[in-house]
Amino acid sequence: MEKKNIDWSNLGFGYVQTDKRYVSTWKDGSWDEGQLIDDPVITMSECACVLQYAQTIFEGIKAYTTVDGKIVTFRPDLNAERFADSAKRMEMPVFPTDRFVDSVKKVVKANESFVPPYGTGATLYIRPYMFGINPVIGVKPAEEFQYRVFTTPVGPYFKGGAKPITIRVSDFDRAAPHGTGHIKAGLNYAMSLHAIVDAHNKGFDENMYLDPQTRTKVEETGGANFLFVTKDNKIVTPKSDSILPSVTRRSLMYVAEHYLGLEVEQREVYFDEVKDFAECGLCGTAAVISPVGKINDHGNEICFPSGMDEMGPTISKLRETLTGIQMGTIEAPEGWIVEID
Numbered sequence: 001m002e003k004k005n006i007d008w009s010n011l012g013f014g015y016v017q018t019d020k021r022y023v024s025t026w027k028d029g030s031w032d033e034g035q036l037i038d039d040p041v042i043t044m045s046e047c048a049c050v051l052q053y054a055q056t057i058f059e060g061i062k063a064y065t066t067v068d069g070k071i072v073t074f075r076p077d078l079n080a081e082r083f084a085d086s087a088k089r090m091e092m093p094v095f096p097t098d099r100f101v102d103s104v105k106k107v108v109k110a111n112e113s114f115v116p117p118y119g120t121g122a123t124l125y126i127r128p129y130m131f132g133i134n135p136v137i138g139v140k141p142a143e144e145f146q147y148r149v150f151t152t153p154v155g156p157y158f159k160g161g162a163k164p165i166t167i168r169v170s171d172f173d174r175a176a177p178h179g180t181g182h183i184k185a186g187l188n189y190a191m192s193l194h195a196i197v198d199a200h201n202k203g204f205d206e207n208m209y210l211d212p213q214t215r216t217k218v219e220e221t222g223g224a225n226f227l228f229v230t231k232d233n234k235i236v237t238p239k240s241d242s243i244l245p246s247v248t249r250r251s252l253m254y255v256a257e258h259y260l261g262l263e264v265e266q267r268e269v270y271f272d273e274v275k276d277f278a279e280c281g282l283c284g285t286a287a288v289i290s291p292v293g294k295i296n297d298h299g300n301e302i303c304f305p306s307g308m309d310e311m312g313p314t315i316s317k318l319r320e321t322l323t324g325i326q327m328g329t330i331e332a333p334e335g336w337i338v339e340i341d
């Protein structure tokens with residue numbers, strides 16, 4: 001299979017149309033058998049439920065080439081389960097988890113020539129999603145849905161080293177108590193757009209959201225979970241019902257405990273204790289971990305001892321270990337690496 005002529009290392013994070021996508025339709029109470037198609041365009045009613053009432057959910061997964069030339073994805077079974085949880089909360093039909101993993105594999109296989117070669121730092125980003133497509137005007141769930149998967153090649157997240165970022169404590173919320181913060185719904189992102197544009201306009205890279213009920217506890221950013229390192233090298237991550245359970249964060253916690261022998265804690269994290277941590281990172285599929293150097297709380301700065309020039313030592317070690325597991329240079333726990341064949 002010949003690779004596309006793409007400057008992999010200089011790709012950004014943008015949509016590049018690839019050859020094939022997968023679609024399956026839910027109608028009259030069941031999913032059809034699904035197929036790979038060529039057409040990237042979706043035609044739907046002007047009154048489609050997704051357009052009027054935002055009934056849509058998604059996932060994000062990466063496919064990449066390992067050191068021994070295999071094309072693999074990372075723990076897609078966890079994305080499949082999370083997608084099922086998202087569907088239930090949004091009154092959408094569950095797409096069976098085995099079919100989810102199978103559809104992901106099929107689309108990657110069909111777009112193999114877009115999977116970046118080992119060593120480029122680039123990956124093939126996979127986007128499974130589902131939305132209500134029939135016309136809905138009185139507020140209720142749709143009755144017809146499309147489940148789709150497309151892929152797009154994306155460049156290395158950090159070009160020329162991972163520089164720590166500066167974030168601010170947001171006055172906007174991303175999720176309501178007992179709302180939809182714990183599922184991957186498009187509406188959570190719609191909610192966060194104004195906050196992120198405002199943060200960027202004020203010179204910050206990201207928003208730190210606090211719990212909307214008491215504004216005293218750390219939740220997450222718009223699209224990544226927090227992981228903190230204490231001064232005595234313990235790993236701490238916030239626990240809350242309105243945080244999206246990141247696959248990357250859960251994997252990093254496992255790596256910290258079982259590969260690096262560190263103590264790990266998932267618990268409520270009060271904003272007041274953040275100033276006492278040694279390192280701070282943001283976890284998500286795209287970056288694995290990106291280091292946070294500074295947090296601005298309404299003009300008061302918290303500067304982590306790891307500074308603004310480089311990643312702290314423990315976050316760096318965690319990142320190296322997990323990327324090693326992903327790329328096949330470090331042995332992976334059973335079932336983490338799923339080969340596309």
Ligand SMILES: *Cc1c(COP(=O)(O)O)cnc(C)c1O
Binds near residue numbers: 184244284286
């Ligand atoms: C997708 C997402 C994450 C990261 O999850 P991963 O499974 O690690 O990619 C974190 N927070 C939010 C709000 C998300 O939507």
